[in-house]
Amino acid sequence: MPFLLRYRHPILIYHRVGQKGDPTITVSEEGFTRQMTLLKDENRLIRLEELASLLTSEISPLSKKVAVTFDDGYMEIYTSVFPLIERYHIPVTVFLVTGWIGRGEFLSWEAIQEMSKKGVDFGSHTKNHPYLPAVMSRETLEEEIRGSKEFLEDRLGKEVSLFSYPVGGFTEEVKELVQKAGYKAAVTTNRGVQEEKRDLYALTRIKMTEASSSFWVFRVKTSGYYEQFQRKKRAY
Numbered sequence: 001m002p003f004l005l006r007y008r009h010p011i012l013i014y015h016r017v018g019q020k021g022d023p024t025i026t027v028s029e030e031g032f033t034r035q036m037t038l039l040k041d042e043n044r045l046i047r048l049e050e051l052a053s054l055l056t057s058e059i060s061p062l063s064k065k066v067a068v069t070f071d072d073g074y075m076e077i078y079t080s081v082f083p084l085i086e087r088y089h090i091p092v093t094v095f096l097v098t099g100w101i102g103r104g105e106f107l108s109w110e111a112i113q114e115m116s117k118k119g120v121d122f123g124s125h126t127k128n129h130p131y132l133p134a135v136m137s138r139e140t141l142e143e144e145i146r147g148s149k150e151f152l153e154d155r156l157g158k159e160v161s162l163f164s165y166p167v168g169g170f171t172e173e174v175k176e177l178v179q180k181a182g183y184k185a186a187v188t189t190n191r192g193v194q195e196e197k198r199d200l201y202a203l204t205r206i207k208m209t210e211a212s213s214s215f216w217v218f219r220v221k222t223s224g225y226y227e228q229f230q231r232k233k234r235a236y
Contacts, residue, residue, distance in 0.1 A: 007224040008198065009051055011067045011187060013205040017080045023210045029080050031213030039066055039222070040088050047091040047121060049161060052185035055198050064224055069187060069205065070094045071125055071164055073101065078111035085120060095125035095164035095187075098148045109155065116156050123162030124148040124183075131167050132174045141174065146181040162186070175201045 015025035017032045027035075039045050046054075046065040054065070070077055073096040085092055094115075100106040116122060126132070126144040135141050145163065152160045161184040165174070168189030178186045178201055185200045189207065198204075206221050220226055 005225050009065045010222050011205040012208050014070045014208050016074050018076050027208055027210055035218055036090050045091055048093040066222055068092050073107045075105050075107055093121040093123055095123045097125045097129045098151050099128045125164045126166055129166045131169045133169045133171050141177055145177050149181055
């Protein structure tokens with residue numbers, strides 16, 4: 001059968017932004033600024049919640065959009081990324097582990113609430129960041145999924161409609177609980193199944209690292225075809 005390419009709006013996953021750190025999860029501030037400036041100039045940036053709505057719509061978007069997400073909620077999202085978000089009006093979704101808020105190198109409630117008031121979207125990344133397929137207790141799963149949502153909504157005073165699976169791990173039971181909890185969509189890493197129509201509760205994302213700061217690497221990763229080429233490559 002011929003290998004048919006379908007454009008898939010890229011969802012980017014970042015963790016850390018700074019000069020130092022694990023290069024597998026860190027992008028320099030300069031690299032991140034270049035990437036966002038390029039996407040902004042091309043009018044490609046869109047809120048993740050809006051992108052999820054587009055995927056359920058029969059209306060095709062006028063241009064090829066890209067959504068930007070952060071997992072874990074490191075403090076530099078406030079110190080390094082937030083000034084860029086404000087300056088360039090970048091739509092970003094940050095997935096928080098509620099048990100880590102205000103601890104060590106993670107975001108404080110003051111920073112989260114300030115960013116929330118100024119348009120940054122926040123989603124749940126569970127309470128304690130467990131690998132959900134390994135959690136045996138359904139009660140614990142519900143607390144990690146629904147409990148984290150209710151906790152964030154209470155503190156932020158607004159709906160939390162997006163969920164991120166820790167380490168990208170999920171099962172059909174976990175997906176069912178995410179849906180039942182009232183989330184509108186959920187993101188994974190690259191674990192989602194490649195389908196003609198994307199599963200709103202298993203939206204795949206493209207990991208960004210310092211290597212992605214290369215102009216051509218970034219172009220390939222945001223082309224809309226990168227995931228399909230990667231899956232085809234692994235098949236051989």
